[in-house]
Amino acid sequence: MSNPDRIAWADVEPRVDIAAVATNLLGPAEGRRSAELLWRCPWHDDRKPSFSVNPTKRRAFCNPCGLSLDAPALVMRVLGIDFPSAVCFLAELAGVTPPPRKPPPSPPRDHADFARDAYHRLWTPAGRDARDYLHRRGLADETIRTARLGFAVHPWKWEGKRLKLSVPAVTIPWFDRGAVPRIKIRRIDSDVDKCRSLGPSKPPLLFPDVRIVAGATVAIVEGELDALLLGQALEGIATVATLGAAQAEPNAAILERLIAAKAILAAQDADEAGDKAAAMWTALRRSIVRVRPPVGKDWGDVHTWEVDIRRWWIDRLEGDANPPLFAWAELSSWRWGPSRDDRLGGIDFKPPKSIHAEPDRPDDQTPAPLAASEPSPVHAPSAIVTPASGPDHLFAIETCKPTNYCGR
Ligand SMILES: [Zn+2]
Numbered sequence: 133m134s135n136p137d138r139i140a141w142a143d144v145e146p147r148v149d150i151a152a153v154a155t156n157l158l159g160p161a162e163g164r165r166s167a168e169l170l171w172r173c174p175w176h177d178d179r180k181p182s183f184s185v186n187p188t189k190r191r192a193f194c195n196p197c198g199l200s201l202d203a204p205a206l207v208m209r210v211l212g213i214d215f216p217s218a219v220c221f222l223a224e225l226a227g228v229t230p231p232p233r234k235p236p237p238s239p240p241r242d243h244a245d246f247a248r249d250a251y252h253r254l255w256t257p258a259g260r261d262a263r264d265y266l267h268r269r270g271l272a273d274e275t276i277r278t279a280r281l282g283f284a285v286h287p288w289k290w291e292g293k294r295l296k297l298s299v300p301a302v303t304i305p306w307f308d309r310g311a312v313p314r315i316k317i318r319r320i321d322s323d324v325d326k327c328r329s330l331g332p333s334k335p336p337l338l339f340p341d342v343r344i345v346a347g348a349t350v351a352i353v354e355g356e357l358d359a360l361l362l363g364q365a366l367e368g369i370a371t372v373a374t375l376g377a378a379q380a381e382p383n384a385a386i387l388e389r390l391i392a393a394k395a396i397l398a399a400q401d402a403d404e405a406g407d408k409a410a411a412m413w414t415a416l417r418r419s420i421v422r423v424r425p426p427v428g429k430d431w432g433d434v435h436t437w438e439v440d441i442r443r444w445w446i447d448r449l450e451g452d453a454n455p456p457l458f459a460w461a462e463l464s465s466w467r468w469g470p471s472r473d474d475r476l477g478g479i480d481f482k483p484p485k486s487i488h489a490e491p492d493r494p495d496d497q498t499p500a501p502l503a504a505s506e507p508s509p510v511h512a513p514s515a516i517v518t519p520a521s522g523p524d525h526l527f528a529i530e531t532c533k534p535t536n537y538c539g540r
Pocket residue numbers: 173174175176178183194195196197198
């Protein structure tokens with residue numbers, strides 16, 4: 133090794149088994165053709181395994197994509213890392229003594245570049261599953277493009293320094309005055325262990341990077357995709373944002389951005405963590421109002437249940453000049469029952485055929501049955517809680533300029 137600080141590819145190359153590299157990155161081979169191992173290509177819509185790895189030639193090929201990759205190129209392409217990091221990764225894998233200074237595959241240093249690559253990849257055939265995932269979450273192409281969402285195969289599970297699993301994931305860039313300080317990475321193949329973050333989780337930022345105009349109605353939700361979904365549904369009615377997690381507390385800078393808002397609605401998930409987060413917000417200011425998703429756990433669930441979200445909000449917030457004041461206990465007892473007020477409960481909740489399971493609910497409730505075959509519609513119970521002295525004018529929504537989504 134010529135440079136003690138840096139591992140040279142020439143030193144690693146003879147020890148690298150490209151089939152082992154591909155297995156590490158892509159999982160077990162899906163087929164074999166004489167000496168070649170076959171996978172479905174990660175970069176095009178591949179029905180039959182056409183991504184081949186030839187250990188003798190020490191290269192990986194995909195004809196439809198016109199690819200011929202050596203081991204470092206394969207690692208760089210799958211993990212989105214630079215050449216030196218790829219060589220370090222291969223050295224680790226081959227058992228070559230690593231250099232004294234790091235790194236195995238580090239997240240790309242420049243988040244903006246990573247986000248941009250992922251954004252472009254989303255709209256290639258390789259991004260089809262990710263696009264399908266985002267569409268299932270209710271996001272329109274325009275929303276996806278405006279938020280610069282992307283697709284990446286991301287290193288996920290490690291055993292020591294060895295990569296055990298890389299997964300297909302959606303990338304969600306957080307913009308802040310033109311920079312990308314954080315990227316949330318949400319895997320699309322599983323709801324378990326579903327998120328990673330590049331960049332610091334503190335200090336709190338607002339997603340999307342919205343400008344909150346004077347007099348705006350602002351809804352705070354838990355997750356980025358919910359913020360985009362609700363922002364899309366409420367365009368022109370309310371600005372929707374998240375701090376990225378239920379428990380994230382707004383710092384002074386965020387409160388300053390929110391100060392122009394006429395009304396703030398705590399629209400976190402309908403579960404214990406969401407209620408707790410909402411309680412934290414409503415305690416900040418008496419005028420902050422809790423709005424619980426009417427079915428399921430979050431706004432993604434509400435979409436899945438084919439509720440017209442925009443209409444639901446307008447019914448709740450605009451059509452009711454004199455809203456009743458609900459207590460928490462009252463709310464939870466209503467949530468699964470029929471509405472006491474048909475004018476409020478005008479939306480029929482018919483679960484789509486694909487849904488058979490009941491949505492999550494807090495354990496202390498006895499829910500009304502919500503079977504998929506339920507013939508009579510379950511009406512939307514009212515889900516607005518106001519503080520005991522909540523001013524009624526909060527519910528009159530003025531149209532504000534749509535400031536949703538990031539401004540790039
Ligand atoms: Zn291909």
